[in-house]
Amino acid sequence: MIYGPNKPKSTNRLLIQTVWPFLLIIIVLLGATLFSLKIMTAVRAYVAGESLYSKAQKQAHISLINYLHSKSNEDYEEFLTQINIPLGDMKARIALQQAEPDLKTAYEGFVQGRNHSTDIPNMIFLFRYFSETPLMKEPIEIWTDADQYVIQTLVLGKEIHHKLSSKRLSINEETEFIWKLDSINADITPLEEAFSFSLAKTSHQIDLIISNLLVGITLFLMALGLIFSHRLTVQRSVALKQLQREAEKNLAFLRSASDGIHILDAQGNIQEASDSFCEMLGYSRDQIMGMNVTQWDVFFDPQELLGMLKEYSYQNERLQFETVHQRKDGSLLDIELSLVPVEQDEKRLIFCSSRDISERKQHDQQVERLAYHDQLTGLPNRLLFEDFLNKSLATSKRYHDFGAVLFIDLDKFKNINDVYGHSMGDELLKKVAQRLSSRLRKTDTVSRIAGDEFVALLPSLSTDQNKAAIAAMSIAEELRVALAEPINIDQHNCQITASIGVSVFPKDSENFNEILQEADIAMYRAKQNGRNTLIFFEHEMHDRITERFTLEQELRNALQNDELELYLQSQVDKEGTMIGAECLVRWMHPTKGLIPPDDFIPLAEETGQVVKIGEWVLSKACQTLSQLPFAASAFSLSVNISAQHFQQAGFIDFVKQVLAESGADPRHLILEITESLLIQQPQKVIADMQTLADLGIRFSIDDFGTGYSSLSYLKRMPLNELKIDKSFVNDIPDDANDSALIQTILAMAHHLGYTVVAEGVETQTQHNFLASLGCELYQGYLFHKPQPYQEWLNNIASLKPNKANQKSPD
Template sequence: MGLLLGGSVWLLATARERALRLARGMTSELRGTRDDLESTLNAIPDLLFELGLDGRIHHLRHSRAALLPAPAQMLVGQRMQDIVAPDAAAGCLAALQAAHDTGHSAGHQYRLGSGGDERWFELSIARKENAAPGEAPRFIALSRDITERKLSEARTYHLAYFDALTGLPNRRMLLDRMERSLDAARRAGQVGALLFIDLDNFKQINDARGHSLGDLLLVQVAQRLVDLLAPGDIVARLGGDEFVVLVHDLAGGMQDAGPAAMAVAETLRVALEAPYTIHQHLYSSTASIGITLFPKPDEGVEDLLREADTAMYRAKDLGRNRIRFYEAAMQADVQERLTLEQDLKNAAAEGQLAAFVQPQVNAAGVVVGGELLMRWNHPVRGSVPPARFIPVAEASGLILRMGDWMILQACETLARLQAAQRDLSISVNVSERQFRQDDFVERMRGVLVSTGANPAHLILEVTESLLIENLDDTIARMTELRRLGVRFSIDDFGTGYSSLAYLKRLPLYELKIDKSFVQDAPHDPNDTAIVQSIISVARHLNLHVVAEGVETRAQADFLVASQCNGLQGYLFGRPEPLQQWLARQLQGG
């Protein structure tokens, strides 16, 4: 019996020990699970709440106390509407109700704080499913800090819709606002205006003083425009020195809106005309402004932009620093330009274009060369002035083919003169588009080799604006051509950005005094002084000088007395067909 009792005690003790070991193991496992869960929860950067349907906080976990609107112990037992802004609280309660109805809600965003302390959060809520019967529902809410994401979205939006330099709306934003304004104007029966603004001499300032200074000027222009706008009106930067102003609700009809739009434009024009102070220096820049009114039947935002742009260019054509409205006649002029472009394409193919020469003489009146000029004899229009078709050729790109043909004519002419031992030079104009071609130097080399022309007698005439565009590249390209023997002349000198700073850097041979300075000399003291100054500058820089537009003996005598090297104008001969001029030169002049 004792043995049996002892065995039972031993079995019970063994079972108890086994149970204790099992309990200790389970406790350890539970503790490990709890620690793992605790570590996981602590690692979550979000705020974790247990909430009631009324927004009351029953439990709170956090790993970043800085995200809380108040210390954690003060928040438990409080309702959301008591501790956050009304709009944020209303959103949280709406999200709670949605989770109560459907089991979960996600994606609600709310903002806490203000100014530099403002932060954004995104709320996800799930209903707890283990509530006892009759117990009020509880919800688990996860609040994630999305401030960096919102800032990134804001930066992306700003890059997409705003100009990086001025902070103004860009073209994309402008078109969106124009669509809205056009719709609103049609609904309300109100007339608005679109003003297209282009700075008149920005390119010269930008090229002469550098892009950084040009950028500072653009920022000041933008600020002046913004300061003058009425509430609700918009100014945008399209790019470069182009700005657009969108003006709303000028009047109830076009007739009254016109003067109102002109008044706005004049205010802007006068403001932009005032000098700009940059780095303690004053700079001047005027603006040309084109205006179109809206709404108009069957016209969209792109139509309005085109009309305002057309009007702006008309303002520039009339002398710059002007304001012009878009009119039907302007559009007709655009259509005429397109027709002229098509006719010019046909002219090149059908032999309507011809090379003419105007002679150049020395101080003794002896022919020393000539300027090669292009003329267009249209079968219907008759003789089309170069001032009409050359800008069309440049804008359309036809100037490249036409320019190549003129250089070929010049080189072939030089080769024939050379063969006849006639030591004459030929000048030919080179457009900026032609000069900027990547292979221009090689093309010149090829023409010189194929024709056998002496490059020392070929003078390429370029404008001042071409020279100061990408000055370093210009100098490098001109230097390559000088190595070939080609010489350079600045055409219409004095009408552009005349600066000794670039004159002394460029490998130049000649300056051509523009005819606008010659026509009133020597009677006009100002023109006389300008001409003599140009000649003096050229002499000090060892440059040859040719005066254009010489029509009277008094002009010629004055220029010769002022030590001008060459003369060109009607006094010595009008432009004549190349072959006719060449035949006479081959016969000895």
Template sequence: MSLILSVSVFIRLIAMIWALHLWYRVRDWRIGFLGAMVALMALRQSLTLSKKGLGWPPQLSSGMDEIPGLAVSVLALLSIIFLGRMISDERRRSSELIAANQELENQIVRRHKAEDKLLTLSQAIEQSPESIFITNAEAEIEYVNAAFIRNTGYSMEEALGENPRILKSGKTSAETYTHLWDNLSQGKPWQGELYNRRKDNSECIEWSIISPVRESSGKISHYVAINQDITEKKQTEAKINHLAYYNSLTDLPNRTLLMERLNRTLGLLERDENKGALFLVNIDRFKNINDARGHTLGDALLKMLGKRLSELLYDSGTVAHLASDEFAILVPELGLQLEQARHRALIISGKILDAIRQPITIDNEEIHVTASLGITIFPEPYDDEGTILRRADTALHRAKESGRNQSAFFETDMSESAEQRYLIERELRHAVANGELRLFIQPQVDKYGKLVGAEALVRWQHPERGLVPPGVFIPVAEESDLILDVGDWVLSEALQLMAKGDMAGHPFHLAVNLSPRQFRQTNFIPWLKDLLNLTGADPNHLTLEVTEGLVIENINEVIARMSEIAALGVHFSIDDFGTGYSSLSYLKRLPVHELKIDRSFIQDAPVNESDAALVETILAVAEHMHLKVVAEGVETEEQAAFLNARADVIHQGYLYGKPEPMDIWFERWFGEPLA
């Protein structure tokens, strides 16, 4: 075989291998076809050699007859290489086209997401409950949302192109607008309150946030404003603030506002070396009116009194309503000298008392009231508002103790009295907690002197001052919550005493005073039931003494509570009958078993026609209503004879026995010690 033949076979083999390699890589039918053609050519050459019977190695010849085959082999190899390159380029371009197409699809997806986001943002702005509008750099409105249209009353056509000043009410301060534009001119957002006006001229308060919008270059092209209507919120805040500083009934300043103004006035007077006065005004016996005629009339009376005091004072001071029946009047600048200030304060107090004494007509009914006044001049050294108020309150107590319907200036000795009341209250709390209270019993007898019952009374065994009478500490207890603790203690001790008497074979009736505050406690009735069960005392032997004022206030509720207690077997007695507001129409509706005549009527009844007539009237009422009568304060035989001559009356007083400790009383009347 010639050299040309060998080269031809080699080239064909290379072409076939390259073609197979390319076909494997690109998997293209054209490459596979050329490779197959080359393989057939190589096979044909091998068959030709076999037919000639040539062995290996071939014999040398000129090989000229193999030149065409060699050329075809070379051409096939070149074709395969070219075709492979062409297919590779085509695949590369196809890959680039696929990548470009993928990027385009990604861009479309991103654009759709951006459009969705923009749509969501647009919907959020359009559906926002807050008023939103956008202006250009010249402050011309270019966009308003639905809330803006709804809240302002302007349509979109009316708002577009307008300046936001169409919302201006004229009530926003110039300082606010100055601060607003200072911020916006510096490219900063601004927020604050604006007092705006709607299309229908109604006003509103809005919390506004205005922000500049910048272009990519940094230049401000627009402004966006978000306005929240806070009118109702501000009105609510104003109402809450008003309630915090003004009395809800009379709309006068309350204690909090009075103390603030008193503190401010004190500073001004100290600076100017001037004098002022604080008056505390308490309506005399207002509770009786409230109890007798109801809270509606009482409230109307307080309103009219507050108005009358305000008109009296004009703008020269402050009239405050501190409590149900208590007012305060603060008058500054009464003079540089103390005597001058006292003289002017006395003149003012006279005018106050005269104004209150004038009759007041409510529902065609003429009502007459009086008042007690406590006055203090200030400032004094080291004064503060609390000290000033305490001095006026001390003076008020002195005025009330002196007979009411008058005024009293604070004097130094009054401070000592106030300190004494504070000391009693503090020590009484300790006494209740540490068992210093004692139960005393005073007998009640019939006209023959036979024991028919008794009254439970409380005494205070002070570790230093000895036995303290009730007149000293009961008024202090009634002014505080201590009356509840004292009342509960007395009733508990009384029921235990009754139970011991029953166990000893000496049952007796026992009367216990019940304070109005104790009776009104929501848990009083369940507590009483539990106490009766716990002690085992017979409720039929218990009488609760209540005052007329209690049974007249909220009559329906009182009747219901008294009836529930009476259903247990407990009796009720009207204490000090005739000293308060007595109404037979009320009395006949109450589950009352007994009337108790006050000692003030008994003392002079035998010698005083008026007192005698009052006692006889009470006895007649009791007989007509089938009620028992207890006469309190029977101290002489003449008083006892006066009563016995007119009715079957139960007697209670020193003539038959003073209050004694319960164990001594029990042994005296039953002849044996208390177990």
């Protein structure tokens, strides 16, 4: 536990009295400097703005003269561009001269005048608060006098433009306009020069005023600083004398302290020690002086301890923890150690207090063992289990994950006691406790809460409630099977089974007793169902979870029991000629009938069984290729390969082995992969694809556009085709978004040289729309439904040979 040391109020007060004058000096000087920079920046911005103003007025005059001669609208546009600059400055000044200044309009005016955006706030500030001062009044009045000539120039320019646009400008009028323009320019030029001179004078005067002001403020503040420095020196001298007296008094207190007081430097070397500390470790004062902390502290690694002390010596807080000291005779002491970092003569020290807590520790451990553990098995008891479960429940609610509680009751345990005696029953309970503990994760907890009743806590199984329930059922099944194995006790083979109830947490407003009661109820239902079984408590989830758990177990046996069937859905070209098929898998359940892939493939992916299923489909596909009749000898068969399967070690060797055993031509095999395969290790994936492509195998991206896409990787992959997902085909051509997306995919694929297969084509309208965009191949109920393997072979056997399906792929 960490404690912060209390500082004396007098020290704090002295520190504040000493420091605040210097802080005030810095703040005043900084404020004066920033204010001066703001004023000087604004003045220089006005000087720069005046330069832009004058240049723009002159350029507007020149552009208007050129316009009279050239009659070109470009010259007139240039005139408008240039005259807008002085007009903007005028607009800003008028906005600021109002009774209530219009700051937004003023900002827009200065922007129109091409003043730098970072300077405009300072320009507005200077005008608002200093426009009536003698320094600014003269330039503003000259600026105001020039307004009439800018407006006259604008009016004259528009009149000239009107004349020229209507083609009614005579030579005399042109001469008159030039004369007027020259007159305006002659009148405004002296004002511009006066404005420039006045601003320069103002800038010089402001620079001089500010410089003198800063020098004065600096001198004044330096004088204050000297006064306060003298005061600080006097106070420091007094404080040092007080500290010296305190040090002498503290040393006397330290050496006579009853606790094991000692002082270390930042390297762990002892600087001073109390008589009690010397006696605690069995050393004399002469022996202990100069020893290093690593010579008596055996709890921490020496290097770790020295590093910790060095880092802690520069902190400003009290630290308390438990450690172990070794006495001179080698015996060990449990110690409660308190540390406080201090500084003395600019040297970092650590004030330490060691208290022997060996007896207290032994007593605490014995009490805790009796209070929180089962005396027979050594497992946590109900009280400690409740604490673990409450903490796990709070953690699950905080991090939105799910855990489970298993209530385990030994079936007919009373018979063991009756037949072999209670001593045998106790030994059996110990063995059961060991067997349960060995089958659980390190984060799990198993507890004995009564006679032959055990409970297991399984925290953080999953963030998905269904997956957590399935995981809990799987672990419960493992425990049930493990307990059913014979247990040898004193040359007797005891056979015991268990009924297990499972409850998942958290649920709304649920506590320890409710969770345990749910698992208990589920356990009794397991007893009622014949014992040696497990029951999931949740009413609303029980059927679904049980069905899913059962489905998982049945899926594991589906391959061995030859329950999987190969289906094929033909693919056609734009003339409707069959060119190949996609291999699909169906599960013919012995009692539930045909189960579609959407109901078991996701489960297979979650449990890793998708690899075995993928190997089975690939083997069947290659066998089918080798059995194709002559009329379909050029057909290609597509096989879906999951990311798990592709990334499986030895996948390439397996493909080579299947091709060799079946005799199938690899040029007629297409492996369909998804974009998600590229999320991890894209370089390795591309290399493996290239290895298979070198054998003649072709690749297709399945469900293109629904997952991870990277054109940079697509270009590097040895691809042959893209498959448009049926979700994009369903609503075309009515859905504009899907239509545009398909059009984009086709354009990109053709540009990269890929063939495109549209999946899920079910209407003639869809087919016509896809054909109009140049789609080459189609798959869907409009042409062929998926057929069992043998039925599909029988159908293609009746096909007549044609040029299309006798040509081998390149």
